[in-house]
Amino acid sequence: MEDYSNRLSGYDDRMLILMATVDRGRYHDFAIEAAKRLLADRHIDLTQYNEDFYISEIASGYGAGWEKLIRIMLEELRINGWNCDITVHYKEKYGQFELSLETDNYILNEIIKKHLTIINCSCMICGEYGETMEVAGWNYTLCEHHFIEKYPIIYYIDNKGFTIRKEQYSWEQISEISLLTADYNTKSENFQDIAIAEVFFFDQRETILLSGEWVNWFLFLKTIPSRLAPVWLTGELEKFYKTLKYCPVCQFQSVQEESCFYCGFWMPSILMKKNRVEKKGEVFDENEVFLKEQSYLKMPSFINKLRSLEKSFVKTTL
Template identity: 30%
Template sequence: MNKEEISLFVERNLTNFSVNSTGWEQLIRKLLFEFAIAGWNMNHRVFGKEKFGGLRCYTYSEDETLNNKLKAIKDKYSELSVKTCEICGSEGKMRTIDSWQTTLCLNHFLEQQPILEIDYKQNIRRNNTIILNIRNIIKADLEYDFQRVWLYTEEQGETFYFSWQEPNYYLLLKTIPLSLFPEDRRNEISMLFQSLDGCEICGHKAVYQKSCLRCHNEQWNESGYFIENYGEKSNYIKECQMDIFMDEEDYEKYFIYDRSFEKLSGYQILFSSDDLREYEKLLF
């Protein structure tokens, strides 16, 4: 086995990996190189693909000793793949886009996530492209928990779908005329927006049935779980606020565009920089 043989083996097998883009190419090259060094027969092909946002390699050996080595290599690069952007190869993390799991850096995540906007002419836009005008909607259907809406127009029965995972979703829901929804849902929708309370955690008037539609945190109550884990209300609010500030999932960076909910006057941040440092030590 020499360097040239290994290089040819790597190049031959790169195309056997079905992935979404070129961001994992270096990971795949290293995986194939380590296969060769471990003793894999380079006359045999190696296959892999992207699945659930991670790199998967299904090749195995009937030789138990070799197979154990291959498994360790496969596990190593599977773990690395969910920290590597599939598009550019920079640091990434697992994301969910339209119910599909993918591993992306922040820039490519925001690039692929649609930004829903409603302009003064009642045009519904995604990433500045007009999708439809609210005046052209002839019917609207809503999921039982308000988290998805389907809008219909007269043009060839065209249907448009929006979900709570998009900024300004609830603004859209509030803007659609109630008369377009099924009669038995109209009162529910109206009550949703009339009954919103303020969230002491994120500072938006977005609490519906004890849960915040903006930050998705449950509101404090005197149940055993909250008392046992946080002691008092201020500790719970403080910890939730620190989670929002650290924004590990980049949710706030995406929802910076959201205008669905009114901001509360007098909203207070309860944690200090010292609190944040101590909390980060516990987590990381």
């Protein structure tokens, strides 16, 4: 206990209050008792931190959409017998909200199950219907509007400029574009090493960083004016586009190293499926696989809406 008290003595009141109350499910019993002891020494009465405090803390920090829905769940739990004596475990993981109680009360657990189904199909930001998607390496549950708004997309690229999240940028405003390798510190000396573009402005506003994860990345590189591009870029881009192969799924000229930039189809998966089917003694139909994948691209999903915004590649036929 003494060791924990010494370790926690530098924590502020709020952190100790959370450890001793709403977040106690995340800590060892010794740490919780040490937090309570330190709070008593500071003359802080924990009895004032009731269910209203718990509800406010658990629901906050995720976005207005989820906050409202989490509050509704916790209020229903309170009406049906949940109180501060029952420890809560809660977190957001991979874009989904998780909550459980240290209880075997059937009614409370069924309430949680019902509400989590609703919460995890709702946009964190607005509460409308949402899907869980990865955005720049992080998972979120978002409606179509907020998914597209949050996703890194470069719109309306032409010889005048481009748009990012409703902000328009003119090429004339830009003083320099540094094409960097993945370590952010080294200027790229060839096309294959380009991972990031750092854009500088004449008016010295904050720079913007774009990367290969952005929709329309290759179109952006193609459209950079010659005064801002390294001398080798145009030739390297021409070589890149000439090496692209036809994708039998999305029918775009967008395949490099067996993977499609546009639809994400991985060509070796055909061989893997062929081996599995023939192992069962069945006849493998390659066209059937392509048709099935094409049907996925026609489904009304957010990711397919996102694909439709990609203008770096051209549709073609064999």
